[in-house]
Amino acid sequence: MIVLKATQDKVLAVLQSVAGIVERRHTLPVLANVLIRKTGGSLQLTTSDLEIQIRTTAELDGDAGNFTTTVGARKLIDILRTMPSDQTVSLESNQSKLILKGGKSRFTLQTLPAEDFPLVQEAAAFGASFSVPQKTLKDLLQQVSFAMAIHDIRYYLNGILFVAEGKQLSLVATDGHRLAYASATLEIEVPRQEVILPRKTVLEMQRLLSDKEGAIEMQFASNQAKFSFDGMEFVSKLVEGKFPDYNRVIPKNHKNTITLGRTALLATLQRTAILTSEKFKGVRLNLETGVLRVASSNAEQEEAVDELEIDYAGDAIEIGFNVTYLIDALTNMDQDMVQIDLADSNSSALITIPDNTTFKYVVMPMRI
Numbered sequence: 432m433i434v435l436k437a438t439q440d441k442v443l444a445v446l447q448s449v450a451g452i453v454e455r456r457h458t459l460p461v462l463a464n465v466l467i468r469k470t471g472g473s474l475q476l477t478t479s480d481l482e483i484q485i486r487t488t489a490e491l492d493g494d495a496g497n498f499t500t501t502v503g504a505r506k507l508i509d510i511l512r513t514m515p516s517d518q519t520v521s522l523e524s525n526q527s528k529l530i531l532k533g534g535k536s537r538f539t540l541q542t543l544p545a546e547d548f549p550l551v552q553e554a555a556a557f558g559a560s561f562s563v564p565q566k567t568l569k570d571l572l573q574q575v576s577f578a579m580a581i582h583d584i585r586y587y588l589n590g591i592l593f594v595a596e597g598k599q600l601s602l603v604a605t606d607g608h609r610l611a612y613a614s615a616t617l618e619i620e621v622p623r624q625e626v627i628l629p630r631k632t633v634l635e636m637q638r639l640l641s642d643k644e645g646a647i648e649m650q651f652a653s654n655q656a657k658f659s660f661d662g663m664e665f666v667s668k669l670v671e672g673k674f675p676d677y678n679r680v681i682p683k684n685h686k687n688t689i690t691l692g693r694t695a696l697l698a699t700l701q702r703t704a705i706l707t708s709e710k711f712k713g714v715r716l717n718l719e720t721g722v723l724r725v726a727s728s729n730a731e732q733e734e735a736v737d738e739l740e741i742d743y744a745g746d747a748i749e750i751g752f753n754v755t756y757l758i759d760a761l762t763n764m765d766q767d768m769v770q771i772d773l774a775d776s777n778s779s780a781l782i783t784i785p786d787n788t789t790f791k792y793v794v795m796p797m798r799i
Contacts, residue, residue: 432498432524434469435491439533440516442491443508448663449478449485450504451635459549464501466548471495477550478504482668483632484551489662493521499545502529510538551666554652561595561621562646565660569640571602574613574790576633577759580606587672589630593651596623603677609756610680612791626651627670639663681791682781685772687745689723690785693769697761699737703727704754706735713799714754718773719747727754750776751799760792
């Protein structure tokens with residue numbers, strides 16, 4: 432039976448959309464495979480790592496009929512990548528094997544039974560579903576994902592908090608040293624729902640979401656999230672635990688405010704970062720009337736100093752930061768101007784976009 436027949440670029444795109452979560456080495460060999468299920472003329476591809484499951488439906492030619500099997504996902508992608516994009520390829524079933532043909536090439540691949548593939552058990556009760564444009568969610572993820580923790584023992588920090596309430600969707604990420612918050616408006620009112628999406632899910636969503644106009648539909652249960660977009664269904668386990676109260680972390684009423692060009696500040700920080708020490712990425716910011724001075728030094732007694740002219744008449748402040756934390760925030764913004772609110776040298780700084788409450792970034796100072 433010919434399971435599918437289409438051009439290389441079509442088949443590869445469908446496979447790559449589901450294969451991002453597949454681990455090359457797994458304790459369960461079948462999890463390195465993609466589950467292929469053909470029903471009539473429709474083809475469904477599913478992958479899983481037991482915590483995340485991605486399923487997509489595609490219309491790829493081939494014989495009509497019912498057929499299921501699993502085959503190595505990465506191997507199939509690696510072979511397809513070596514073929515020309517306009518070449519017609521076909522996948523045929525032959526006993527317990529699949530034969531991939533393209534031009535004069537022929538590959539015989541081993542399969543594993545479909546019934547051995549562990550599908551994720553979907554939650555019984557999901558909350559109210561709501562949707563946002565894919566581009567909106569992609570932008571929100573980009574604005575906060577860099578602040579997620581990596582391998583923190585406080586496992587609830589290794590992900591992003593999603594809060595949907597009323598007509599607002601807010602995303603928050605923190606690693607304990609900095610916090611990023613971004614929000615967008617929903618078209619409909621939804622009851623309050625609060626979940627923590629794991630890091631791997633966030634990175635995979637960023638890879639899959641497009642800048643197209645299409646919407647992404649979301650549903651949350653107590654232990655699961657479900658996303659539907661572009662003919663795909665994405666189900667993920669949630670991180671259990673209590674996320675820190677981000678509203679208490681975001682400073683209010685800092686009396687010293689500077690507004691300056693984002694690219695100029697970013698360039699200054701990138702220059703001074705060159706002479707920070709590898710372990711200790713500290714830079715000093717000196718604020719005085721009309722000027723912001725950025726300085727760094729390292730163990731070799733080298734130092735860098737850079738100055739920016741600014742419109743500022745507040746207190747004189749000297750404060751230290753991990754320069755990476757500042758660069759991360761400015762790199763993931765695309766606005767021309769940024770606003771920095773400071774209280775003193777011991778309080779965290781608040782970075783925002785002037786006249787815009789949808790993005791907030793808090794960074795703790797460091798002693799230098």
